[in-house]
Amino acid sequence: MKYIYFLFLLIICSCTKDNLHIQPPDPVQEPFNLSNGLGKKLENPYAVRNIKIALTHLQSKHGTSALAPELKPTHLLVRFLPKTYEDMLLLEADSTLYYDSVPYGYENSADLSYYQDPSIPKDQYTWQYAIVDYDYIFPQVHYEVLEELYRPQDEEDEIEALAYKVTRNHFNRS
Known part of the structure; x- marks a missing residue:
């Protein structure tokens, strides 16, 4: 009976909605740097320049010499630098925006969930x-x-796979 009661409490507690609590930076928190977790910088296979290289390889493979239509970017890799709590609230308010303090494009060998850029003081928000x-x-x-x-x-799986090959990254399409 105690087991069922415990299980019931666990289910009830886990079903409650978490409220968003954006905390100011913790000056005591130790920052991570390149030497302790991010790992090696990787070449981005989705960078327009790498997709163009993949297209060139694909054209030569198929024996076509016609230039590919001008590739237009579909996305941007950006970084925000919030200065205030209100800036963080603006980022959080955008339901289409998924952001992370850990920079994209690194091995992230330590599986970091937080990264404080060493060029930014610990008591300030990081990128x-x-x-x-x-x-x-x-x-x-x-x-x-x-x-x-x-x-x-x-329908452009072959281009994507070639872009991974050009950048020497592992291609895993899920």
Whole structure:
């Protein structure tokens, strides 16, 4: 009977909705740096320049010499630098935005869930990385575009696989 009661409490407690609590930066929290977790920087297979290289390889493989239509970026790799709690709330308010303090494009060998950029003081918010649609309307938070990306369509699997090969990354299409 105690087991059933415990199980019931566990289910009830786990079903409650978590409220969003954005905390200010913790100056005591130890920052991570490149030497303790991010690992090696990887070449981005979705960068427009790498997709173009993959297209060139694909054309030579099929014996076509016609130039591919101009590739237009579909997404942007960006990073936001929130200065205030209100800036963080603006990012959080956007239901289409998925961001992370851990920069994209690294091995992340320590499976980090948080990264404090060493160039930013520990008592300030760190960079928040995201991939957004090319026509994304940015909130009033400081940001930088790091790279233009092209996301291949479903029928462009071969291009995507070649882009991974060009960048020497492992291709795993799920």
